[in-house]
Amino acid sequence: xxxxxxxxxxxxxxxxxxxxxxxxxxxxxxxxxxxxxxxxxxxxxxxxxxxxxxxxxxxxxxxxxxxxxxxxxxxxxxxxxxxxxxxxxxxxxxxxxxxxxxxxxxxxxxxxxxxxxxxxxxxxxxxxxxxxxxxxxxxxxxxxxxxxxxxxxxxxxxxxxxxxxxxxxxxxxxxxxxxxxxxxxxxxxxxxxxxxxxxxxxxxxxxxxxxxxxxxxxxxxxxxxxxxxxxxxxxxxxxxxxxxxxxxxxxxxxxxxxxxxxxxxxxxxxxxxxxxxxxxxxxxxxxxxxxxxxxxxxxxxxxxxxxxxxxxxxxxxxxxxxxxxxxxxxxxxxxxxxxxxxxxxxxxxxxxxxxxxxxxxxxxxxxxxxxxxxxxxxxxxxxxxxxxxxxxxxxxxxxxxxxxxxxxxxxxxxxxxxxxxxxxxxxxxxx
Numbered sequence: 001x002x003x004x005x006x007x008x009x010x011x012x013x014x015x016x017x018x019x020x021x022x023x024x025x026x027x028x029x030x031x032x033x034x035x036x037x038x039x040x041x042x043x044x045x046x047x048x049x050x051x052x053x054x055x056x057x058x059x060x061x062x063x064x065x066x067x068x069x070x071x072x073x074x075x076x077x078x079x080x081x082x083x084x085x086x087x088x089x090x091x092x093x094x095x096x097x098x099x100x101x102x103x104x105x106x107x108x109x110x111x112x113x114x115x116x117x118x119x120x121x122x123x124x125x126x127x128x129x130x131x132x133x134x135x136x137x138x139x140x141x142x143x144x145x146x147x148x149x150x151x152x153x154x155x156x157x158x159x160x161x162x163x164x165x166x167x168x169x170x171x172x173x174x175x176x177x178x179x180x181x182x183x184x185x186x187x188x189x190x191x192x193x194x195x196x197x198x199x200x201x202x203x204x205x206x207x208x209x210x211x212x213x214x215x216x217x218x219x220x221x222x223x224x225x226x227x228x229x230x231x232x233x234x235x236x237x238x239x240x241x242x243x244x245x246x247x248x249x250x251x252x253x254x255x256x257x258x259x260x261x262x263x264x265x266x267x268x269x270x271x272x273x274x275x276x277x278x279x280x281x282x283x284x285x286x287x288x289x290x291x292x293x294x295x296x297x298x299x300x301x302x303x304x305x306x307x308x309x310x311x312x313x314x315x316x317x318x319x320x321x322x323x324x325x326x327x328x329x330x331x332x333x334x335x336x337x338x339x340x341x342x343x344x345x346x347x348x349x350x351x352x353x354x355x356x357x358x359x360x361x362x363x364x365x366x367x368x369x370x371x372x373x374x375x376x377x378x379x380x381x382x383x384x385x386x387x388x389x390x391x392x393x394x395x396x397x398x399x400x401x402x403x404x405x406x407x408x409x410x411x412x413x414x415x416x417x418x419x420x421x422x423x424x425x426x427x428x429x430x431x
Contacts, residue, residue: 020096021311025103027337032413035404039421046106046417049099050117051075055145057123059137069125069138073146075155076102076118079423082153083119084109084361086160086189087167089138093122097311104332105361108354110416112393114365119155121146127162139167143174150175152185152372158364159189161310165201169194185371188364197367198379200360203386204330205239205308207359210390212244212304212328215351218398221303221325224248229302229324231255233282236330236357237308238273245269249304254282255297257309261288262300298322307334314339322348329353344407352409354416355397362389 033043057069072095075083085105098120106118123142127135149155159168168187176182184195216223226249230237233256241251250266258281268287275285298318307313308330319339327350343350363386370376401411
């Protein structure tokens with residue numbers, strides 16, 4: 001993607017002609033800047049990560065060979081609190097991607113008003129090529145390499161793409177060995193037995209459902225009987241599918257990395273979960289028709305479309321074919337700015353990622369608070385608190401959107417960036 005940003009706004013280590021996901025984020029900041037008033041003098045703060053750590057992660061493979069992987073931890077902004085954001089293991093991880101994801105975490109945390117800054121981490125590796133032992137050694141070595149900048153009051157990692165509770169347990173234990181004491185709050189998304197929170201695994205998908213329900217009410221779309229199409233059937237898409245189906249919606253299409261399954265009468269989501277658990281993908285599900293053309297997924301008519309896979313899935317190429325009323329961004333950065341404009345012109349209501357998928361970090365905040373106090377809440381309490389925060393955040397964003405006559409994405413950025421830059425301004429510069 002080519003963008004025309006002032007040279008002084010671009011870190012020297014990025015190609016100005018191909019900024020990748022970071023370029024998308026910069027365009028979003030450019031769009032919100034005119035709405036920041038006097039705070040716009042601080043806007044360069046948002047265009048420059050506070051800290052970027054690139055590390056070599058060597059491990060001994062099971063066959064005795066030595067393999068090296070590149071890892072990152074980016075702390076975008078910490079004006080409002082310690083860094084917070086996941087760690088992903090994926091063969092396509094790039095610095096631009098991790099930078100953008102860390103910046104979106106800054107916006108997301110401020111949008112739901114939890115006291116965190118934004119951070120993100122990743123290793124460029126295909127974890128499916130590693131044994132369990134190799135994965136553990138990779139995780140522990142990565143943790144040791146980034147240990148100088150993480151901590152329960154500095155930067156708190158969490159699960160993301162291809163990482164889970166077990167990976168967080170290894171990270172927590174590695175940090176404990178390095179520091180010489182156990183600090184359960186150094187990561188979130190841990191197993192319950194190690195200070196994890198009830199409801200954390202389902203939190204992101206639950207948050208997508210909660211804001212989806214609010215958006216549907218504003219658009220006059222009844223959830224009962226609504227047609228829902230979902231890309232991604234993991235922790236986010238799978239949970240959202242269950243909740244929408246339980247509320248009476250018809251999930252008519254699901255796409256994952258292997259293929260697309262369609263049933264106009266509504267997929268049996270409980271059976272689809274069982275199939276995925278056994279087969280590893282949605283492909284071959286007997287209760288649906290397989291859609292051979294992968295791109296045809298975007299042309300399926302729906303009331304609610306949920307991209308819950310990876311970034312930059314909805315582009316200027318496929319946006320004109322999309323036939324839906326509401327898009328709930330379960331994934332991070334799934335829609336390019338060009339596609340945003342096309343869909344807005346088609347009167348599609350887009351609930352942006354920095355609002356729609358903030359349920360995960362909200363319950364991560366609950367977990368962190370519970371770890372510090374060593375007092376744990378019931379799952380009902382957690383779900384009720386999550387619902388309250390997500391509803392309040394949506395209402396605040398909706399109010400800004402109506403007042404400023406802007407999209408929900410721009411409204412979310414206005415609200416969040418104002419909070420971040422107010423904190424930056426009142427703290428001042430040191431020295």
